[in-house]
Amino acid sequence: xxxxxxxxxxxxxxxxxxxxxxxxxxxxxxxxxxxxxxxxxxxxxxxxxxxxxxxxxxxxxxxxxxxxxxxxxxxxxxxxxx
Numbered sequence: 001x002x003x004x005x006x007x008x009x010x011x012x013x014x015x016x017x018x019x020x021x022x023x024x025x026x027x028x029x030x031x032x033x034x035x036x037x038x039x040x041x042x043x044x045x046x047x048x049x050x051x052x053x054x055x056x057x058x059x060x061x062x063x064x065x066x067x068x069x070x071x072x073x074x075x076x077x078x079x080x081x082x
Contacts, residue, residue, distance in 0.1 A: 013048070022046075031056035031064075038069045 017025045028034050032055050038045055056064065 031061040035061070035064055035068055038065065 013025070013027075026034075026037055028037070034047060038047070
């Protein structure tokens with residue numbers, strides 16, 4: 001099931017970015033890389049974050065982001081059947 005979830009997201013996101021006219025999406029495998037990018041950016045950013053990333057879980061990511069970046073949180077989650 002995990003493979004299907006990852007496969008579907010990788011297919012879905014590029015189409016969604018194109019539909020929303022997002023021209024330069026930045027994708028990273030680790031939360032720390034995203035935080036470094038957000039710290040130095042003045043642009044509005046939308047972060048789609050998998051809560052099971054290798055270096056920071058969701059709460060750790062939000063905690064560090066709240067200290068380092070100006071941001072608004074919109075928490076969305078989905079559950080898949082085991």
